[in-house]
Amino acid sequence: MTEKLELFDVTIIGGGPAGLYAAFYSGMREMKTKIVDAQSELGGTMLFFLDKMVWDVGGIPPITGRELTDQLVRQAGTFEPTVALSQEIEGLERLDDGTFMLTSTAGDRHWTKTVIMAIGYGGLRKVRKLEIEEAKGYENSNLYYTVENLEDFRGKRVVISGGGDSAVDWANELEPIAASVTVVHRTDKFKGLERNISRMKASSDVLTHYQVEMLHSEDGKSIDKITICHVESGQREQLELDALIVSHGATYEYGRLRDWGLGIGKDNLAVTDKMESQVPGIFAAGDFVSYGVKVMLITGAFNDAVLAVNSAKQYIEPKAAKMARISTENVRFDELNKQFVKN
Incomplete structure (x- = not known):
């Protein structure tokens, strides 16, 4: 490699609810994390519904899409992931050491051990x-x-x-x-x-x-x-x-992502119950995926994100725990809790 690139444990493609929660949860799992998004700001599909009221997120009273997006972005930044915006990813290469090199349409490269696809219905969403x-x-x-x-x-x-x-x-x-x-x-x-x-x-x-x-x-x-x-x-x-x-819906074009061998269908990607794609080391979450008991709610996207991160963690470290410790017992929150109480 002629250019000096930083290697990440996981690169999350997509900055919507699934991608943002995956970034937060991967921090809980002490993974070096990057979020890459094709848009100029984080939020994903939620950016189309900023004034809508969201009622069905557990434990949160009715909230606008704008407010929920702001809170998700703030939560995703808890463990300071790297964020790369205006990066539409099109190229994927598996290197000799098993890691992946992702390439954007602008020619930028992102080096990673695992990938989580959280692209919703695709960066090339076209309104009908x-x-x-x-x-x-x-x-x-x-x-x-x-x-x-x-x-x-x-x-x-x-x-x-x-x-x-x-x-x-x-x-x-x-x-x-x-x-x-x-x-x-x-x-x-x-x-x-x-x-x-x-x-x-x-x-x-x-x-x-x-x-x-x-x-x-x-x-x-x-x-x-x-x-x-x-x-x-x-x-x-x-x-x-x-x-x-x-409001006639949208068509979704996945472009060169179809050449990655993931098994993308007409509208989404079929995954296992561990959010695995057909390519080892590449996982997916959110509206992009389908599986037997898929829940098409934001809450479902959060669950997908947790499963994808846990699978990515065990792909890198097969002996790692199956899931992170809950936040009340997780040492990653000790200092954060002190700061929170102090403030």
């Missing part, structure tokens, strides 16, 4: 856009593919096209502040927690078996109304609106 030719012209006015600030919709007539988790959640978040919320979905089946779906149906105007067919604008700058079409009968209706939110 409205398949209407003139739609692009309204993206800078009142056609939205995500909600960054709830206040942008206060007092407005909002139409949401879609039936996934995000569409349901945005309907519920916007209903208290918007003048009206109408949800248009091409089927009568919605994805999301049953309670959230019931709440949406009770508080918003829900039109099923319809899809957005045409956009209308009087000034050519913003959408005034839309034509929706019933997918079975062909019946058409027009809806006046102030804002149109399109």
